[in-house]
Amino acid sequence: MRWNWASERHLRISLPAADAERAQARVRRALAALERGRPPGLVEITPAYGTLLLEFDLRTLDEERALAETRRVLSRADDVPDAAPRSVIEIPICYEPPCAPDAEDVARLHGLDVRDVARLHAEPGYVVHFIGFAPGFAYLGGLPKQLATPRLQTPRVRVPAGSVGIAGEQTGIYPRASPGGWRLIGRTPLVMFDARREKPSLLTVGDRVRFRPVHLTEFRELLAEPRGDE
Amino acid sequence: MSEPATIRVLDPGVLTTVQDLGRPGWSAIGVSRGGAADALSLRVGNRLVGNVDGAAALEMTLVGGTFEFLRDASIVLAGAMTAARIESNSGERFAPAWAPFDMRMGQRLRVGPIRGGVRVYLCVAGGIAVPDVLGSLSTHLAGGFGGLAGRALRAGDELVVGRDAGPRADAATAGRAQRLCETPLARRTLRAVHGAHADAFDADAVAAFWSTTFEVSMQSDRAGLRLCGRIGSSPHGGRMQSEGMMPGAVQVPESGAPIVLLVDHPTTGGYPVIACVAAVDLPVLGQLAPARRLRFERVSRGEARALHAEQERRLNEEVPPR
Numbered sequence: 001m002r003w004n005w006a007s008e009r010h011l012r013i014s015l016p017a018a019d020a021e022r023a024q025a026r027v028r029r030a031l032a033a034l035e036r037g038r039p040p041g042l043v044e045i046t047p048a049y050g051t052l053l054l055e056f057d058l059r060t061l062d063e064e065r066a067l068a069e070t071r072r073v074l075s076r077a078d079d080v081p082d083a084a085p086r087s088v089i090e091i092p093i094c095y096e097p098p099c100a101p102d103a104e105d106v107a108r109l110h111g112l113d114v115r116d117v118a119r120l121h122a123e124p125g126y127v128v129h130f131i132g133f134a135p136g137f138a139y140l141g142g143l144p145k146q147l148a149t150p151r152l153q154t155p156r157v158r159v160p161a162g163s164v165g166i167a168g169e170q171t172g173i174y175p176r177a178s179p180g181g182w183r184l185i186g187r188t189p190l191v192m193f194d195a196r197r198e199k200p201s202l203l204t205v206g207d208r209v210r211f212r213p214v215h216l217t218e219f220r221e222l223l224a225e226p227r228g229d230e
Numbered sequence: 231m232s233e234p235a236t237i238r239v240l241d242p243g244v245l246t247t248v249q250d251l252g253r254p255g256w257s258a259i260g261v262s263r264g265g266a267a268d269a270l271s272l273r274v275g276n277r278l279v280g281n282v283d284g285a286a287a288l289e290m291t292l293v294g295g296t297f298e299f300l301r302d303a304s305i306v307l308a309g310a311m312t313a314a315r316i317e318s319n320s321g322e323r324f325a326p327a328w329a330p331f332d333m334r335m336g337q338r339l340r341v342g343p344i345r346g347g348v349r350v351y352l353c354v355a356g357g358i359a360v361p362d363v364l365g366s367l368s369t370h371l372a373g374g375f376g377g378l379a380g381r382a383l384r385a386g387d388e389l390v391v392g393r394d395a396g397p398r399a400d401a402a403t404a405g406r407a408q409r410l411c412e413t414p415l416a417r418r419t420l421r422a423v424h425g426a427h428a429d430a431f432d433a434d435a436v437a438a439f440w441s442t443t444f445e446v447s448m449q450s451d452r453a454g455l456r457l458c459g460r461i462g463s464s465p466h467g468g469r470m471q472s473e474g475m476m477p478g479a480v481q482v483p484e485s486g487a488p489i490v491l492l493v494d495h496p497t498t499g500g501y502p503v504i505a506c507v508a509a510v511d512l513p514v515l516g517q518l519a520p521a522r523r524l525r526f527e528r529v530s531r532g533e534a535r536a537l538h539a540e541q542e543r544r545l546n547e548e549v550p551p552r
């Protein structure tokens with residue numbers, strides 16, 4: 001592990017690996033180890049691509065001790081096998097208009113038929129690399145290389161809640177209506193984040209995900225649950 | 231079952247939300263801490279009316295609101311300056327700042343424009359009572375939860391006040407509270423530490439960052455402050471893989487114009503971070519008005535922790551907690 005202090009209260013941990021998948025497996029194990037055996041004073045953990053940001057309580061922070069405790073916890077993280085394979089979470093996605101405003105552009109950029117975009121996107125299993133940016137926004141790994149597409153040059157002012165986007169080799173779902181620059185190729189009717197639920201974020205780090213294509217009629221039926229922002 | 235309301239919003243002002251000290255511990259599901267942008271003023275205000283530090287209050291921005299009191303209440307206005315007025319059928323008078331006073335049933339509090347900063351806290355003895363969401367009463371605007379229905383206040387909203395309050399502070403304590411908070415409110419130099427990616431910036435950009443006088447842009451909110459003023463180039467073309475962020479992080483995108491993250495920041499971000507505002511000066515960040523000029527002063531991590539400890543010591547000495 002590599003580390004540096006990102007502020008007088010934040011320790012940044014970097015976990016290099018041969019490829020992105022292995023780096024994320026290390027991040028998942030480190031997150032699990034830190035949650036199990038919390039170093040004293042650790043108040044916040046933010047996992048991301050190959051890194052974790054740890055915030056310590058300033059009132060009690062002793063750098064040497066915080067670092068030693070963190071190293072001790074993380075030294076055992078890689079020995080533990082990756083968290084038990086979780087059940088696959090199935091997410092219905094409508095890849096039809098008007099749910100997929102950028103599907104034609106994505107198809108054209110890759111010389112594909114618009115139906116191939118949906119087929120290729122729904123084919124593989126995905127894994128949740130981390131939740132970041134906004135509440136419940138899952139960064140998913142596993143996007144087929146043929147679909148990797150740069151962001152829009154000008155972000156949209158308003159992306160509808162549930163929109164499925166592509167940005168580079170990433171794919172993800174917008175939990176709420178917000179501005180955004182990812183290319184939108186589908187939309188789920190599921191509520192991805194609800195702070196009042198026992199499990200607020202439908203997806204958490206390490207979850208495995210499958211997309212189930214649904215037609216517009218089924219999408220609209222499933223959308224019955226109000227989201228409060230539409 | 232539902233308690234009678236104490237405060238009716240007649241006019242919410244520009245942006246008024248219910249805030250406490252935020253919700254730690256949910257960053258791994260994308261929820262930033264949030265809470266009062268100037269936590270020092272909120273804590274002092276709460277202490278003055280006999281509340282615990284983390285009681286929920288109303289955070290007003292740029293122009294405060296007008297509130298009708300449906301029941302008697304002991305309140306205080308803390309934070310930046312206002313010329314608030316208390317209106318009743320028998321006339322009107324100015325409301326004090328930083329000193330607790332009583333609002334009587336039927337009276338109206340008109341807060342108006344905010345000067346010398348951008349945020350004023352209306353703390354009520356007993357605290358604003360809204361449902362606890364993920365361990366906090368604060369409004370998470372981007373997530374649409376917490377506070378009152380997850381949104382900013384609107385005309386017609388009614389707020390219930392809790393009952394848990396101790397004795398309010400005397401005049402001498404109120405005077406000390408005002409002096410304690412005036413210094414941070416007047417600061418034009420923010421103490422900051424070496425950022426997570428500072429070593430990746432070229433030396434000219436780093437030197438420019440610590441010597442430039444920036445100006446706060448109009449495009450600033452609870453998520454972050456955009457600064458006018460450029461420091462030259464950002465490493466990797468201002469793009470990196472997303473990683474964890476914190477309030478006070480000074481990000482430098484490709485344009486070279488820094489963005490300083492505030493309490494409602496996205497939990498992860500992809501711009502290199504050149505510096506991080508020290509915890510002691512985070513309340514200052516929450517009060518910086520558009521067009522305000524500022525500089526950054528580099529301190530070591532040890533100095534940053536000592537400054538924070540000193541601020542806490544003075545706070546507890548001048549305005550003791552309940």
